[in-house]
Amino acid sequence: MKTEGGSDAAKRRAGESAADLVVDGDVVGLGTGSTAAHAIRALGREVDAGLDVHGVPTSFDARRLAREAGVPLLALDEAMDAGGIDLAIDGADQVADGDLVKGGGAAHAREKVVDAAAARFVVVADPSKEADALSHPVPVELLPDALPTVEAALRAAGGEPALRTAERKDGPVVTDNGNLVVDCDFGRIDSPEALARTLSATPGVVEHGLFVALADEVHVGTADGVRVREL
Numbered sequence: 259m260k261t262e263g264g265s266d267a268a269k270r271r272a273g274e275s276a277a278d279l280v281v282d283g284d285v286v287g288l289g290t291g292s293t294a295a296h297a298i299r300a301l302g303r304e305v306d307a308g309l310d311v312h313g314v315p316t317s318f319d320a321r322r323l324a325r326e327a328g329v330p331l332l333a334l335d336e337a338m339d340a341g342g343i344d345l346a347i348d349g350a351d352q353v354a355d356g357d358l359v360k361g362g363g364a365a366h367a368r369e370k371v372v373d374a375a376a377a378r379f380v381v382v383a384d385p386s387k388e389a390d391a392l393s394h395p396v397p398v399e400l401l402p403d404a405l406p407t408v409e410a411a412l413r414a415a416g417g418e419p420a421l422r423t424a425e426r427k428d429g430p431v432v433t434d435n436g437n438l439v440v441d442c443d444f445g446r447i448d449s450p451e452a453l454a455r456t457l458s459a460t461p462g463v464v465e466h467g468l469f470v471a472l473a474d475e476v477h478v479g480t481a482d483g484v485r486v487r488e489l
């Protein structure tokens with residue numbers, strides 16, 4: 259059970275507040291995680307009430323939830339052919355100064371593609387995600403064969419990588435893309451942009467969870483409302 263700041267009620271307020279931004283005809287990027295799930299469920303209710311919307315899921319899980327909720331879906335190529343993604347709604351593991359760490363659900367590779375493609379990217383979070391500076395371990399998705407070289411590169415960059423394992427599976431977490439994830443602790447990240455460049459330039463890294471200057475606004479659910487902040 260999370261603390262008050264990370265309560266499910268706060269996540270629900272944030273998710274529903276972002277879903278309220280969606281208008282008839284929108285194509286919406288559907289994020290992954292427990293906060294984005296509230297937005298997907300809220301969109302499903304809006305669809306039941308007659309809203310014309312299509313979602314582009316960022317993961318197997320988001321796709322499954324959207325189908326359960328009755329949100330019609332488009333593949334990314336279909337969405338781009340149809341004029342692009344109007345709005346993406348996605349959660350975060352940490353938010354600081356407009357930058358994010360994402361990938362707690364190991365979905366950050368596809369999340370970054372969809373969130374970056376959207377005309378407007380809205381982050382949904384509870385207060386436990388807010389920080390003055392990023393310090394959350396950065397998820398790094400990598401080709402399985404590249405594990406030793408990527409780990410060495412991450413150590414050389416000042417990080418402490420830990421291969422992500424699953425609670426109910428022996429061995430590592432395997433992403434929707436068939437890759438591995440290491441969570442790399444860099445301590446306080448003073449220059450997310452420089453670190454993002456280093457990670458992107460590492461051979462074998464498929465994608466990392468630093469989302470630098472990609473988000474447009476954040477909706478933070480609180481104990482009794484929602485704080486909306488432009489980023």
Ligand SMILES: O=C(CO)[C@H](O)[C@H](O)COP(=O)(O)O
Binds near residue numbers: 349360361364365366
């Ligand atoms: O990046 C993510 C998945 O890859 C999630 O959006 C992030 O982990 C936040 O999840 P939650 O809303 O459950 O706290």
